[in-house]
Amino acid sequence: MGSIVGWLSYGTDLTEEPAAIMRLAGEDTDSWVTPRLALAARPRSIRSLRTPGGVVAVGLSGQLQNRGPLGETLRQRSRSVTDDDADLVLHNHLAWGESMPERLDGIFASPSGTSGTNG
Structure with a gap:
């Protein structure tokens, strides 16, 4: 079974709290952390991509049922899209x-976040 957690902080610098993030998400977790926003997912299913507006990250717990058609549509926009569900959700978010x-068609939870150019 998968799990996913997000943490938005208005005071604490989350880059200084890796132990707290791991306690929330558990072991064998993929995480993405900025000073104000953290995402963690288990199994390891966070994907991120640097864009002109900053780094965009998505987490995924679950699976897509329309992986094939979605991938075909997204590959017309970007050759870097893979058949990995989390990668498809990331590129879908960007598009x-x-x-x-x-x-999207499936059974899943998928938080996303963007770290601006200043972190």
Whole structure:
């Protein structure tokens, strides 16, 4: 069974709290941490990509049912898209932003975050 956790901080610098993030998410966890935002997922299923606006990250717990058609559509926009579900969700987020859930079919939870150019 998978798990996913997000932490948005308005005071604590999360890059100084790796032990707290691991306590929340558990062992064998993939994480992405900035000073204000942290995502963690188990099994290891966080993908991130540097964009002109900063680093975008998504976590995924679950699976997509429309992996094939979604991948074909996204590969028309970017050759770097793989068939990995978390990678498909990341590229879907980049391509369609807030309307991305309309294009996904499956049983999953997927938080996302963006770290601006200043972290």
